[in-house]
Amino acid sequence: MPTAQSALAHAAQSLSFVSESPLLDAEILLCLALDKDRSHLRAWPNKKLLPEQNSHFEALLQKRLSGMPIAYITGNREFWSRDFEVNRDVLIPRPDTELLIELALQRIPERQPYRLIDLGTGSGIIAITLAAERPDSEVIATDFSTNALTIARRNAQRHIVRNIQFLQSDWFEAVNDSALFNLVVSNPPYIADNDPHLTEGDVRFEPMCALIADNHGLSDIERIANAARRHLLPQGHLLVEHGYDQQDQVQAIFSQLNYRNIVTYLDLSGQPRVTYGQWRP
Numbered sequence: 001m002p003t004a005q006s007a008l009a010h011a012a013q014s015l016s017f018v019s020e021s022p023l024l025d026a027e028i029l030l031c032l033a034l035d036k037d038r039s040h041l042r043a044w045p046n047k048k049l050l051p052e053q054n055s056h057f058e059a060l061l062q063k064r065l066s067g068m069p070i071a072y073i074t075g076n077r078e079f080w081s082r083d084f085e086v087n088r089d090v091l092i093p094r095p096d097t098e099l100l101i102e103l104a105l106q107r108i109p110e111r112q113p114y115r116l117i118d119l120g121t122g123s124g125i126i127a128i129t130l131a132a133e134r135p136d137s138e139v140i141a142t143d144f145s146t147n148a149l150t151i152a153r154r155n156a157q158r159h160i161v162r163n164i165q166f167l168q169s170d171w172f173e174a175v176n177d178s179a180l181f182n183l184v185v186s187n188p189p190y191i192a193d194n195d196p197h198l199t200e201g202d203v204r205f206e207p208m209c210a211l212i213a214d215n216h217g218l219s220d221i222e223r224i225a226n227a228a229r230r231h232l233l234p235q236g237h238l239l240v241e242h243g244y245d246q247q248d249q250v251q252a253i254f255s256q257l258n259y260r261n262i263v264t265y266l267d268l269s270g271q272p273r274v275t276y277g278q279w280r281p
Helices: 004-015 022-034 038-043 051-065 070-074 095-107 125-133 146-158 201-205 219-228 247-256
Strands: 076-079 082-085 114-119 137-143 164-168 181-186 232-241 259-266 272-279
Touching: 004 022, 004 051, 022 038, 022 051, 022 070, 051 070, 070 076, 082 125, 082 146, 095 125, 095 181, 095 232, 095 259, 095 272, 114 125, 125 137, 125 146, 125 164, 137 146, 146 164, 181 219, 219 232, 219 247, 247 259, 247 272
Parallel strands: 114 137, 114 181, 137 164, 181 232
Antiparallel strands: 076 082, 232 272, 259 272
């Protein structure tokens, strides 16, 4: 049987063809197979793997070599310093979406009542993070997928977040007509169906319904911005994540719908990623 060190070396070499971080991926998979943390690998590099451990590791390695994202293999991904359960029913959390959290928290007062809704919550990373960071807020999280909502509810339980309500809804459709919010936030589908990136990397394994939108990726953003006007309080805020090349189109949508103070913010890579608008009826 191989040692931990030799197993890692072999796996990292194999993964170099499919991963930008082959050694890290190999360490994560070996830790999963051994049910140990990475410090164990450092402390016991020459410890031989048991046959069942080696078989488990090889099975995990084959999944990664097929292109399956690490997050779907481990069933977890970190976001805003919290660990979230994920599977193929939900998108994999990405660092760029933390910009949405930053911008939302700037607008949500601490220790004051506040109503916000996260549309298309998926695994719940946005709604749960905001609910946890602002426990005096009332948060509603919607998704049309019952499977996604199951994951989101488990993540809320994991982080002991109770100021949140989950609702099966296609955007605002199942939301009470009289419900009003200080903030509407969403990371909706915004990729066009002919985008070549859909055949590359992690997105090949993610739910297409959470990625693709009609009208060059803009149809869901249009629906959200239009419907949000009926549910935003005066001076309320709308924050929407979008593609790096959609700034002008999203700003135009917001402007045509009479939002004010429209601003687009840049992500960690310096790309336009989130557009803000304020509702002034």
